[in-house]
Each structure stands twice: as structure tokens, then as C-alpha cells.
Amino acid sequence: MLKGKTALVTGSTSGIGLGIAKALAEQGADVILSGLATDAEADALKAEISDAYGVKAGFSGANLTDPDAIEGMMGYVARDFGGVDILVNNAGVQHVSPIEDFPVSRWDLIIALNLSAAFHTTRIAIPYMKEKGWGRIINTASAHALVASPFKSAYVAAKHGIAGLTKVVALEGAEHGVRCNAICPGYVYTPLVEGQVADTAKARGISEEDVKRDVLLAAQPTKEFVTTDQIGAFSVFLCSPGADSINGAIMSMDGGWVAQ
Ligand code: NAD
Numbered sequence: 001m002l003k004g005k006t007a008l009v010t011g012s013t014s015g016i017g018l019g020i021a022k023a024l025a026e027q028g029a030d031v032i033l034s035g036l037a038t039d040a041e042a043d044a045l046k047a048e049i050s051d052a053y054g055v056k057a058g059f060s061g062a063n064l065t066d067p068d069a070i071e072g073m074m075g076y077v078a079r080d081f082g083g084v085d086i087l088v089n090n091a092g093v094q095h096v097s098p099i100e101d102f103p104v105s106r107w108d109l110i111i112a113l114n115l116s117a118a119f120h121t122t123r124i125a126i127p128y129m130k131e132k133g134w135g136r137i138i139n140t141a142s143a144h145a146l147v148a149s150p151f152k153s154a155y156v157a158a159k160h161g162i163a164g165l166t167k168v169v170a171l172e173g174a175e176h177g178v179r180c181n182a183i184c185p186g187y188v189y190t191p192l193v194e195g196q197v198a199d200t201a202k203a204r205g206i207s208e209e210d211v212k213r214d215v216l217l218a219a220q221p222t223k224e225f226v227t228t229d230q231i232g233a234f235s236v237f238l239c240s241p242g243a244d245s246i247n248g249a250i251m252s253m254d255g256g257w258v259a260q
Contacts, residue, residue, distance in 0.1 A: 002239060003028035006081045010064060010121065011091025013037045013045060015190030016140055019228025020088050020235045025053040027236055029086060032058040032077050056081070064091050065112040067120050074124040083128035086239055089118035089162075090140040094192055096151045096199040107154045114158035115165070122169055126178065135178040136239045139166050140231075143186045143219075143254045151203050163250045170248030179247045181238055186254025187216045189225040222255030 007024045011017040013035030025031045033045055037059075046057040058080055062073035077084055092114040095106040118139055129135025144152060145159035162182060169180040187193055193216070200211045217223050234253060237243055252258050 001027045001236070002086070005029045005085040005239075006032070006077070006083065007086035007088065008032045008034070008077055008084045008121070008125070009088040009090055010034045010117065011140075012088075013041065015192060016185065016188055016228050016231050017088070017090040018045075019232040020090065020138075020140075022049065022052075023229070023232025023236050024086060024088075024239070025049050025055045025057070027239075028053070028055060029239075030056040030058075030081060032060060032081060032084075034060045034062065034064070034073065034091065036063070037061060064117040064121075065109055067116070070117060070120040071124065074121065078128075083132075084125040085129065085132070085134065086136045086138070087121055087125045088138045088140065088235065089121055091117060092140065092155075092158075092192070094152070094155050094196050094199075096196055096203055098151055098203070099153045102153055110154035110158050111161075114155065115161045118162060118165060122165070122180075126169070126173065129173065129178045130176040133177040135173065135176075137166075137169060137173070137178065137180040138235055138238055139180070139182040141166070141182040141184045141250065143184050143252065143257050145182060145184050145250060146252070146258045149219075151200070166250060167248045174247055179238070179244070181246055181248065182250045183231060183234060183238075184250060184252045184254060184258070185226045185231055186220045186252075186257045187225050188228060188231070190228065193225075219257050219260075220255040221257065221260070224255060226253055226255065 007029040009021040012021040042059040049057040060073040062069040145163040166182040
């Protein structure tokens, strides 16, 4: 279904981004992976995807907190792949701390990576999409784009910001065949959440098992983690003709968390 399209998925060396990249590649899209990885790790991931799905795979190790590095990544994609048809803004990190102790450097990093990076990739990618009259932008937001939790000031602020950015880009692209939507997962058991379990245990003075049961899955009525395969499948749907009228939507995949 996506043969002839090029997808850039930021933060795709692990977790949700890798799940989305594989799902898009399975549909025939050429894929550019991004993230913090050694050359050997990046080569292994590229080979895994091109061997499994028979598509062209690229990689950018750009530090997405740096707008100049983002310009460099987008230049590489334009040169080697022609441009981006499907942009998935997914890279993100978390930090858990009461606001009075929240390190200013972590606030700045989370706003730069989880929010501003999506602004930069989008502003650079969208002229090509408008010219072609087709483009799909998917922002990995979070249940925290819709509701808050304590100790996550920067993350919740950035994710609410991503929801707003999604709506603006949806309006600007609407008459040009460009669609922009946000997926809001609940808890997905990825390296990001593994780290968060440890941090939350420390912040709340409870064990890691208690955090999983009483803090994370307590919020998720299904009592199951969302899977990266499910998010990949939903992303594929958002790139399909059946989703052509879905635009500016902030969509939950959280087992019912924000329905409460
Ligand atoms: P992850 O830790 O598995 O992956 C994060 C990715 O971002 C990696 O590829 C990493 O290399 C990359 N990255 C980190 N810092 C970077 C930087 N400075 N420059 C470039 N790349 C960088 O995390 P994940 O859980 O898969 O999260 C992916 C996205 O999903 C994030 O935006 C996160 O907020 C969101 N999300 C995660 C969950 C969850 O429960 N895991 C829930 C809702 C939303």
C-alpha cells in the first residue's frame, strides 16, 4: 500500500518508533530511522528492515534537541530519498520529579525534543508534501496530551503542546492533501517506561512492581500495556485512503485511561 512513499520516523531505534517504522516498511514504504545509536547498531537496524521488507532503509543520528542537526537530517533525507511523504514525530524522553526539584536542564531538553523538534521537522517537510498534494504527519503524543499526572511537568506541557501543533498543521495542510494527527498511547512497555518505573519508584518511595501495578496499569482500565505492534498498525491505517478524512484528531490508544 505504501510502495513509492518515504517515511521518516524520529526516535525509531527502539520502542514505539521502531514498531511504527517496521509497520510502514511492511507496507512497502522506504524508511529513514532516527535516534541515538552507534554506527554498528544503526547498520544492524537498517539491515534488519531492508532484509525483512525489501525496502530502502536509511538512518540519521541527529540530536533532535538541536535545530541545526534537524536541518542536517532533513537535508540528508531530501538528498538520498527525494523528500518525506510520511513524517512520524516520535522521539521523546521523560523525566519524573516534583516541580520544585525539576532540573531546568531536563525541562529545556524535554521541550526541545518532545515538542520543538516536531515543529522543525514539520516546517521543513511540509513544502514537499504540499507540492505533491499528499502527505501524512503522525505525532506520537500521549495520554499526557489530554490529562496530567504529578511529577511530569515538562512532559505533560510538551505533549499538550504537540496536540496544539497537530491541530494547527492539520488546518494548514487540509487543502493540500496533507493530514496531521496525533496518537495518544497509554503505557507501552518500552525502554522509556522501564526508566520511568525506576524513577517513579524513587519519587514515591515504593517498589518497581508496585509502580507497574498501582501507578501505571492502575490508570489503564484494560490492565494491559499498549503494544508497539498496535501503534504500528494504527499508523498504517492513518496512511491509508480510509483515513483521508481524519485530520487534526488527537486519538487515544490507552485501554480507556482518559475515558475515566
Ligand atoms: P524509547 O526510549 O524506546 O525511544 C525513544 C527514541 O528517541 C529512541 O530511538 C532514542 O534514541 C530517541 N532519542 C532520545 N533522545 C534523542 C535525541 N536527543 N535526539 C534524537 N533521538 C533521541 O521510547 P518510547 O517509549 O518508544 O517513546 C517514543 C515516544 O512515545 C515518545 O515521544 C514518548 O513520549 C511517547 N510515548 C510513550 C509511551 C510509553 O508508555 N512508552 C506512552 C505514550 C507516549
